[in-house]
Amino acid sequence: MAKKSKVIKELQRQATVAKYAEKRMELKKNKDYEGLSKLPRNASPTRLHNRCQISGRPRGYLRKYKISRIAFRELAHKGQIPGITKSSW
Structure with a gap:
């Protein structure tokens, strides 16, 4: 059994990714990389495991x-x- 804190942290990451998904898509479409860099790190789907x-x-x-x-x-x-x-x- 994994530590409960790690499981909860992963669930929080999933929620953050879902929250910022639309905004990330819009920023990428407009090629606003500066705006992308200002989003939280955990908003990136590559950080999910x-x-x-x-x-x-x-x-x-x-x-x-x-x-x-x-x-x-x-x-x-x-x-x-x-x-x-x-x-x-």
Whole structure:
């Protein structure tokens, strides 16, 4: 489990990106790079990092399922992910 402070910080970044998205688009369209530089750093979407929806883990993230590899494995073993079965050969 990730630190709750890190998960909350990431949620705040997502909110900041959403808040300034329209303004960033307008400034880019007008090529006002000075205005862009005056926006908060966390308003840039490149500062976002994918985190597991269950555990908040930042590494081993599977985009299709929006969870980490560890959470994916646990849910797959329990049969809670439709269409996923454990293979054995």
